[in-house]
Amino acid sequence: MAEAPLILWFRRDLRLTDNQMLAAAASTGRPLVPVFILDPETEALGAAPKWRLGLGIEAFARTLERHGSRLILRRGPALQVLEALVAETGAAAVHWSRLCERSWRARDAAVxxxxxxRGTEAVSHPGHTLHEPWEIATGQGxxxxxxxxxxxxxxxxxxVAPLPAPARxxxxxxxxASDRLDDWRxxxxxxxGAAVVARHVRVGEAAAAERLAEFIGNRIDRYAACRDQPAVPVTSGLSENLTYGEISARTVWHAGLRALDEGRLGAEKFLQELVWREFAWHLLYHTPEIASRNWRPDWDAFPWRKDNPDAERWRRGMTGEPFVDASMREMFVTGTMHNRARLIAGSYLTKHLMTDWRVGQAWFEDCLIDWDPASNALGWQWxxxxxxxxxxxxxxxNPATQAEKFDAGGAYREGFVAELARRPxxxxxxxxEAVPRRWGLAPDxxxxxxxxxxxEGRERALAAYGQRSR
Known part of the structure; x- marks a missing residue:
């Protein structure tokens, strides 16, 4: 049993550096069998996050191979797959990093x-967030x-400082045996759309580290002052890599702290934004209903519309409001959307178009390569x-006044809405190129x-809010 291998079930932790699960397992000196499972919970991902996950799996598999290891791919219910692997390998234990979304927690508890x-040790580890959601509590607990x-x-x-990658x-x-990633499709x-979005992704642990270094070295000083201007490239872009665990929140946090200690101007604001992600997971853990129901029950009386033709125009970036349309088109082209743009697009859908926030939440879940169940839910409800x-x-x-304030020269709007630019x-x-052909859209x-x-949209929303209050 001293030489029995350990199975490492990777999910949203596709990295070697500061991977607490991997470090703990490697420290035993035992043989390691890394595995990724395409289980029903993973199959349920939307189009863009599932595609981007595939790229992350491919990159991580190459990283493991360079270190003399492999990533075994298996498809099926997680417990069934892991039991089979234990039987095949004689593994003494299965390790994984904890995830706090409700369906993922239920799966992990059952596993x-x-x-x-059946007598197999099962060990879960922290690492997806900076702190576990239950570790931060008020004075009253x-x-x-x-x-x-x-x-x-x-x-x-x-x-606690980030851990180095294991030496061996x-x-x-x-x-x-392993499945072929291509067979998973x-x-x-x-x-x-994949060919278009592929031009903008930065996949894998090495790319994430480069992204962080580039941000700290060249952008962080302008971050606080310019982060709300979507045409100004000052954000880190790390949400994509944090989503799949290609870099740890702890690594990003400590890089931000070092910048803060050095007196870098935007460091504290950057750390605050990282903690907003942490806050989202804190809330999703303690109030999982935030992902599907109004967090404030009194909002159940608000007369939001279900899906409707106006919402379809919103999805297609054809509302006639340039800032909103640029936001939606940015998502189709790059797989991500600037944070200020998310606020504008979300407010327009839920307020001016009086459409239920869950309609927008579902669309983002399908289209964002940095989709995160906690941040998506909190963002839409906020x-x-x-x-x-x-x-x-x-x-x-107001999309128009927001554009005047944050896109005064029109660079963002013209950069994504071809009909507004003299030379798109x-x-x-x-x-x-990216949108479905059935939409029948063309640049001319x-x-x-x-x-x-x-x-008119504002007054309609205010009237509905007033009626709800009564």
Whole structure:
């Protein structure tokens, strides 16, 4: 049993550096059998995140091979697959990194119970977030419902330095059989959009580390002042890599802390944004209903519309509101969307178009390569007004005034909406390469009239809010 291998079940931790599960297993000196399982929970991912996950798996497999190891691919229910691998390899234990989304937690609990019931050790480790969601608590032992005190609590904690990559990954005497990644067809639902979005991704652990170094070295000083201007390249772009664990939140946090100690201007604001991701997972763990129901029950009376033709124009980036349409087209072209743009697009859908936030949430879940169940849920509920930490008033972003403030020269709008530019650039034109052909969109079409005048949409939303309050 001293030489019995350990099975390492990778999920959202596709890295060697600061991987607490991997470090613990490697320290035993035992042979390691890394595995990725395409289980029903993973099969349920939307088109863009599933495609991007496939790229991450491919890159991580190459990384393991360079270190004398392999990534075994298997398809099926997780417990069934792991039991089979234990039988094939004689493994003494299965290790994995914890995930806190409700369906993933239920799966992991069933796996742990099933393995232990058959005499196999099952060990879960932290690592997907900076701190485990239950570790940050108020003075009364409750969870935080407001971001600012949560941020202060996280900032006050003494952090642990990131772990180095293991020096050695011991291989088993014989490798179990593996599926072929191509046979999984993880990018099938992306259709022709995959070729467009592929121009903008930065995949894998090495790319994530380069991204962080580039941000700290060249961008962080302008981050606080310019982060809300979508045409100005000052953000880190690390949400894509954090989503798949190609870099750890702890690694990013400590890089930000070093920048803060050096007096870099945007460092604290950057750390605050990282902790907003942490806050989202904190809330999803303690109130899992945030992903599917109004976090504030009194919002159940708000007369949001279900899916509708106006929402379809929103999805297609054809609302006639340039800032909104640029935001939606950016997502189709790059697989991501600038944070300010997400606020504008989300507010327009839920307020001006009076459409249920869950309609937008589902679209983002299908289209974002950096889709994160916690951040997506919190973001949509925050902008809709139904979630935690929302403004004490009914916030309605005006796309036109937001454009004047954050895209004064029109570079972002013209950069993604070809109909607005005298000479459309490659990104604007590639939108028409990426969208489904059945939409019938072309760059020489006339730009549409607005779905609804902004003032009229605002008044309609305010009237509905007032009626709900009564």
């Amino acid at each position: 742990k119970a099933g393995l232990k019931g 409750a969870f935080y419902k407001v971001y600012t005190p949560f941020w202060k609590a996280v900032k006050a904690r003494e952090g 990954l011991a291989a088993p005497a014989a490798w179990p 993880l990018g099938a639902a992306m259709n022709r 902008v809709a007004g139904s979630g935690p930490d929302a403004a004490p008033y009914f916030r309605i972003f 650039g490659a990104r604007a034109l590639s939108f028409f 079409q006339c730009y549409p009239d607005a779905v609804i005048p902004l003032a």
